Amino acid sequence: MNAVRVRLIVGVILVLVGGVWFGQGIGAIGGSFMTGEALWAIIGAVCVFFGAALLIGARRPGAGRR
Numbered sequence: 001m002n003a004v005r006v007r008l009i010v011g012v013i014l015v016l017v018g019g020v021w022f023g024q025g026i027g028a029i030g031g032s033f034m035t036g037e038a039l040w041a042i043i044g045a046v047c048v049f050f051g052a053a054l055l056i057g058a059r060r061p062g063a064g065r066r
Helices: 002-025 039-058
Strands: none
Touching: 002 039
């Protein structure tokens, strides 16, 4: 498995998990101890940010070359 594929997989997972955590943190998704806790909204937003950065970096020309 090459580096670009790993970045894509990790980036997608971070964006999805971060989106759920953000939704729970702001109270849009219920049913968890995280619901309504601002800390989880912040953690989720950070995960989405880093996941998006990985996805953008993986799409860059020559990202997997070394």
